[in-house]
Amino acid sequence: MSDSMIKVALIGNPNTGKTSLFNHLTGLNQKVGNYPGITVDKKTGICKLSKTQKASILDLPGTYSLNASSADEKIAIEILNDSSNKFYPDLAIVVTDVEQLKRNLLIFTQIKDLEIPTLLVINMADRMQSKGISIDIPQLEADLNTKIVVISSKLQTGINDVKEAIINYASLSTKRSIAAEKITQNTITNPELVNSLSKLELKKIQHRETIIRYQFINEALKKSYKIDREKASDLQAKLDRVFTHKIFGYVIFGVLLLLIFQVIFEWSSVPMDFIDGAFGSLADWTKETLPEGMFTNLLAEGIIAGLGGIVIFIPQIAFLFLFIAILEESGYMSRVVFLMDKIMRRFGLSGKSVVPLISGAACAIPAIMATRNIESWKERLITILVTPFITCSARLPVYAILIALIIPSERVFWFFNWQGITLMLLYLVGFAIALLSAYILHKTLKIESKSYFVVEMPKYKVPLFKNVAFTVLEKTKAFVFEAGKIILAISIILWVLASVGVNDTFKNADQIITESVSKNGFNEIQEISLSNKIARYEKSLVEEAVEAKKTITALDINSAIAEKTPAFREAVIEDEIAALRLENSALGTIGKAIEPAIKPLGYDWKIGIALVSSFAAREVFIGTLATIYSVGSEGDDEEANTIKAKMQSEVHAASGKKVFTFASGISLLLFYAFAMQCMSTLAIVKRETNGWKWPMIQLFGMTAIAYIAGLIAYQFLK
Amino acid sequence: MLTIADLQKGEKAIILDFPLDTIPLKLIEMGCLPGNEVMLIQTTLFNGPLFLTINGSNIAVRKDTASQILIDKIV
Numbered sequence: 001m002s003d004s005m006i007k008v009a010l011i012g013n014p015n016t017g018k019t020s021l022f023n024h025l026t027g028l029n030q031k032v033g034n035y036p037g038i039t040v041d042k043k044t045g046i047c048k049l050s051k052t053q054k055a056s057i058l059d060l061p062g063t064y065s066l067n068a069s070s071a072d073e074k075i076a077i078e079i080l081n082d083s084s085n086k087f088y089p090d091l092a093i094v095v096t097d098v099e100q101l102k103r104n105l106l107i108f109t110q111i112k113d114l115e116i117p118t119l120l121v122i123n124m125a126d127r128m129q130s131k132g133i134s135i136d137i138p139q140l141e142a143d144l145n146t147k148i149v150v151i152s153s154k155l156q157t158g159i160n161d162v163k164e165a166i167i168n169y170a171s172l173s174t175k176r177s178i179a180a181e182k183i184t185q186n187t188i189t190n191p192e193l194v195n196s197l198s199k200l201e202l203k204k205i206q207h208r209e210t211i212i213r214y215q216f217i218n219e220a221l222k223k224s225y226k227i228d229r230e231k232a233s234d235l236q237a238k239l240d241r242v243f244t245h246k247i248f249g250y251v252i253f254g255v256l257l258l259l260i261f262q263v264i265f266e267w268s269s270v271p272m273d274f275i276d277g278a279f280g281s282l283a284d285w286t287k288e289t290l291p292e293g294m295f296t297n298l299l300a301e302g303i304i305a306g307l308g309g310i311v312i313f314i315p316q317i318a319f320l321f322l323f324i325a326i327l328e329e330s331g332y333m334s335r336v337v338f339l340m341d342k343i344m345r346r347f348g349l350s351g352k353s354v355v356p357l358i359s360g361a362a363c364a365i366p367a368i369m370a371t372r373n374i375e376s377w378k379e380r381l382i383t384i385l386v387t388p389f390i391t392c393s394a395r396l397p398v399y400a401i402l403i404a405l406i407i408p409s410e411r412v413f414w415f416f417n418w419q420g421i422t423l424m425l426l427y428l429v430g431f432a433i434a435l436l437s438a439y440i441l442h443k444t445l446k447i448e449s450k451s452y453f454v455v456e457m458p459k460y461k462v463p464l465f466k467n468v469a470f471t472v473l474e475k476t477k478a479f480v481f482e483a484g485k486i487i488l489a490i491s492i493i494l495w496v497l498a499s500v501g502v503n504d505t506f507k508n509a510d511q512i513i514t515e516s517v518s519k520n521g522f523n524e525i526q527e528i529s530l531s532n533k534i535a536r537y538e539k540s541l542v543e544e545a546v547e548a549k550k551t552i553t554a555l556d557i558n559s560a561i562a563e564k565t566p567a568f569r570e571a572v573i574e575d576e577i578a579a580l581r582l583e584n585s586a587l588g589t590i591g592k593a594i595e596p597a598i599k600p601l602g603y604d605w606k607i608g609i610a611l612v613s614s615f616a617a618r619e620v621f622i623g624t625l626a627t628i629y630s631v632g633s634e635g636d637d638e639e640a641n642t643i644k645a646k647m648q649s650e651v652h653a654a655s656g657k658k659v660f661t662f663a664s665g666i667s668l669l670l671f672y673a674f675a676m677q678c679m680s681t682l683a684i685v686k687r688e689t690n691g692w693k694w695p696m697i698q699l700f701g702m703t704a705i706a707y708i709a710g711l712i713a714y715q716f717l718k
Numbered sequence: 719m720l721t722i723a724d725l726q727k728g729e730k731a732i733i734l735d736f737p738l739d740t741i742p743l744k745l746i747e748m749g750c751l752p753g754n755e756v757m758l759i760q761t762t763l764f765n766g767p768l769f770l771t772i773n774g775s776n777i778a779v780r781k782d783t784a785s786q787i788l789i790d791k792i793v
Contacts, residue, residue, distance in 0.1 A: 065747040103749050103775055200739050207738055210746055237759070240776075244760045244769055338778040342766030351767070452742040452783065457769060457776035 006055040006166055008047075009087070011076060011111060012095035013104050014062035015331075015458035017123040019043075020153035021095055022059040023466045025162070032474050040075050041372070049163050058087055064103075066110040066188050067206050070375065080114050081191055091117040091169040093162070098124045098133055098150075099459065101225060105144075105217045106210065109177050110188045112145065117172035119147055119165050126152040132228030143220040144177045154464060178216045183209055239460050243335045253336055260323045261361070268315035275315075279308030298495060306491025309617055310484045313363065316393045318476045320362035324355065325471035329463035337455055347435045348442020349386075350379040350453065357383070357434065359475075360390030361427075364681045365482050366475040368688055376451040382441045384688060385698055388681050389434035389674065391427045394618040398672050399426055401622055405647055406665030422669075430673050433705070483617070483680035490616030490679060497587040506584035509577045517573055526572055532645060533568045534561055587612070601671065601707070602664030602714040604652060614677045621672075663717035667710040675706035722770065723785035725758040731789035732756075733772075740786060749773025756789065 012018045022030070026045025033042045043059035060079070061072035079087045092111050096104035101122065111118055128134070141148050149165055151158030165172070180186075185205050187193050194202060243249055283300040290296040327333045333355060341351030352374045359367035367387050374380040391399075403419050411417045501507055522530060538557060545552035582588050591609035598608055610624040625647065650659040676682070676699045685695040725731060733754050741750070750756075750772050759776065760769035767778045 064744055067743055067747065100775060103773065106747060203738050203743060206743060207746055211751055214749070214751060240760060240769070244762075246761070246763055334778075338760075338767055338769060339762060341778075341780065342762055342764050452744075453767060453778070453780045454742050454744045454748070454783075455767075455778045456748070457778055459776075 007089045009058045009089035011060045016097040017153040018095040093119045095121045112177045115174045125150045134226045136224035139224040145175045264319045271315040302492045302495030306488045313393045317362040321475040325468040331458040331460045347438040353383040360387040364388045366478045377449040378447040386434040386438045391430040397619045486680040500586045509580040601710040667714035671706045671710040676702035721785045722787045730757045730792045734788040736787045
């Protein structure tokens with residue numbers, strides 16, 4: 001940060017449009033981080049004021065006052081009270097909402113007590129006329145000892161006036177608005193006072209202080225703030241009568257959720273297919289273009305595949321956060337918090353747990369970060385602990401392939417079929433176990449923490465595009481970077497484990513397979529996989545001909561197939577070698593080592609490998625199985641069908657019984673529903689709870705539940 | 719004595735007093751102070767939180783908090 005940069009701190013109540021102003025001032029030059037050691041979002045950005053001058057803007061968390069009763073407020077006080085703090089601003093901008101001016105001015109009078117150059121911004125000017133509000137600005141400026149800029153973050157008016165005021169910050173008044181002697185025991189200017197008093201004494205003083213401040217504000221506003229109540233429309237009240245209705249309120253919320261999830265699945269399937277294809281081709285291209293060797297394999301199979309595993313989830317996550325951002329920006333989400341509080345409280349959660357739980361359906365990482373606004377530590381901790389039970393995007397590909405394998409696709413009635421119903425049940429099971437474990441934690445955790453619930457119901461408003469877009473960007477970034485680095489690292493580790501041999505079979509895999517094939521010919525399974533490849537080729541030939549509007553005879557097809565068959569045989573042998581290598585690699589050894597433990601659940605060592613790899617990210621399950629079952633990864637739609645066929649014909653080596661039966665399939669589905677198989681989530685939980693204790697409890701607890709559920713399911717169904 | 723929890727939907731009252739040790743400071747900062755007006759907007763099922771207008775702000779609080787705030791009904 002250069003010295004010529006003006007340091008600005010934005011401060012104000014939540015829902016005043018503070019973040020909108022921040023977005024207008026900084027545009028994309030912003031970043032969100034953490035204050036060292038605590039989990040309070042730190043938003044900073046750079047604003048270009050003129051050709052030569054820039055300002056660094058710090059967006060402090062939205063708070064109602066500077067009384068240090070939450071981590072958010074403590075940060076604000078620490079920064080504003082300490083001129084040696086590196087964030088200490090040259091000027092403070094207090095953002096207020098014209099309709100809530102009285103309440104919003106409380107924090108303004110506190111900031112003024114700190115004698116920092118202060119600018120008062122009154123936002124939502126576009127609403128003044130419709131609400132019948134008029135303000136005598138010069139009068140109010142004189143009474144409050146400040147400069148006032150009136151803006152509309154919706155219409156983007158007044159933003160340049162704010163910039164101009166920042167440039168001329170030196171001329172802003174540093175005089176208090178309330179005479180110092182009026183508040184004899186001032187906890188804002190005298191932070192030592194806070195530590196020397198008992199909690200109740202402190203509250204008494206703060207209470208008295210608040211009354212004096214409000215008296216002053218009322219006096220000031222009486223002279224300059226006029227509101228013509230006749231003009232105020234009651235649309236807001238009408239909306240609330242519907243959205244917070246005792247019964248319709250819940251119905252509307254339920255329908256809205258269903259619609260949102262429906263739309264997310266529809267919208268994200270196209271970009272996801274595209275990403276899947278693109279990374280598949282990129283890996284192939286890398287292998288073909290670069291010289292053969294360890295590094296190329298690492299790049300294609302470790303790094304590119306790992307990156308693909310991250311990027312593929314961006315569409316679903318971005319779409320879900322788009323909807324959540326719209327619901328929050330519009331003011332509706334606060335109503336949901338209000339509606340759901342009592343229900344959630346029975347399970348030891350808070351109404352505010354609803355947002356993290358919904359977000360968990362995309363990805364647990366941003367969801368766990370969204371628990372920060374839950375005031376009670378116990379409620380927040382329980383929310384953090386149970387959120388990973390919610391079915392996240394990474395579970396879906398695993399569910400999809402297992403369901404396709406063991407559940408018939410018959411229609412039941414209307415458009416429902418058994419497969420769809422199973423998927424829905426899995427979502428419900430995840431949600432139910434989240435609530436159940438929350439209830440148990442609520443009853444067993446001995447944490448004293450005051451649970452209070454005071455939630456402002458902001459005015460309904462049309463969401464601002466910029467705010468929504470920035471939120472989506474920020475949440476998606478949290479996923480990509482937080483989860484990304486770990487998924488990538490583990491993908492590489494797994495690749496290494498899979499590429500390191502533990503015996504001679506690994507080294508001589510190609511020789512062993514080639515010899516066995518030349519001596520005995522293809523076995524049954526190899527024949528199936530060869531005929532699958534041929535069938536697929538035949539289908540593509542026909543499709544090509546249809547597309548080119550050419551006729552193709554059976555003879556043509558046969559000769560084309562005959563020509564290609566040696567190559568296909570070669571590919572089958574290659575796949576077989578890869579499978580044998582994996583079996584005798586370090587990873588294969590791990591799979592075999594855990595086989596006794598997972599046998600009662602109906603799994604063999606191959607599934608064991610897939611379970612271990614799933615700790616990188618759950619969806620790695622499929623890719624691992626593809627390699628083990630020597631399908632090869634060709635990255636097209638047919639691949640899934642091939643894996644499916646392979647899984648279907650897979651038998652236990654000892655007994656010759658099928659591996660994937662209804663029983664073992666359900667057992668696996670439940671295992672994936674409950675197990676804590678996401679290192680990235682554990683890392684975030686460690687950060688949010690300040691230690692390894694809770695993530696370890698989560699890891700062992702969830703995995704134990706998964707094991708027991710899988711065990712019961714398999715033993716009963718087999 | 720009446721408290722906010724005794725209000726019917728749509729009724730208004732003036733805040734008289736509350737126990738300082740148990741009422742969250744945040745509520746006080748939002749304008750829940752003796753002499754200010756409070757109105758009950760909406761209730762929820764199973765004795766859930768109350769939706770109030772206090773001092774011109776819409777605020778939801780739990781019933782146990784509301785039942786500690788003494789009021790005088792405006793008729």
